[in-house]
Amino acid sequence: MTATAAARPPRPSARRRAVRRFVPPQHGAWAMLLLPWLTGVLVAGFRWPHAPLLGAWLAGYLASYYALQAVKTRRLRRFRAPLLAYAPVAAVLGAVVVAARPGVLAYAPAYALLLAVNVAYAWRRRERALANDLASVAQSCLMVLVAATVAGEPPATVGVAFTAVLLYFAGTVLYVKTMIRERGSAAYRRASVAYHLVAAAVAAWLSVPLGVVFALLLARAWLLPRRRLAPVRVGLIEIAGCLAVLGAILLS
Structure with missing residues (x-):
């Protein structure tokens, strides 16, 4: 191999493969990870163990993603590198959180x-x-309660926040399916609209700001499946939805 060839940067496809070895191609997962943690912290109040909790939460997700890929493919060796990279980080940071707030172990069975x-x-x-x-949505939303426990607050402190986040992400599962994998399915679209109608009613009972936001989410579940939107645009709309739900929670 010549010096020029050795210095030549890898092709984009090779770089993408290298990144994918350690970063899952699940862009929507980051919102499901960050919104519950941030919601719990903002509602219950920040304490220093929230920082290692976030690290353990993210590393734990990354480790679990590749562990599940290993289960799916029956090829543990293929995913050994990311597992060895993320699992120890999750374990160490998780141990710090448990040492500081042993009460979080109550969520382990769930x-x-x-x-x-x-x-x-x-x-x-x-x-x-x-x-x-x-x-997966339930796992994500439990983090709202975990964050409250880390803050030394009872779960009731974040009851409205937990319910709102759970309603939002459960609805997003149905809505995104109507936009991508189940596009054109009348059954999924009816289920999505019906769910969002109930969710909007519950949200309005929780607070006026949440009622307004979930009414908009109902409109998006009704109208947008009729249009062809690229996945990236669907994702951007959901980022806006996350921010709107968070804002409504803080105003409630």
């Missing part, structure tokens, strides 16, 4: 049960199933 659901669907190669998506 997370274990929900993760078992993910493992079962990954083993059957049905990770896109609706029930599996909802199990």
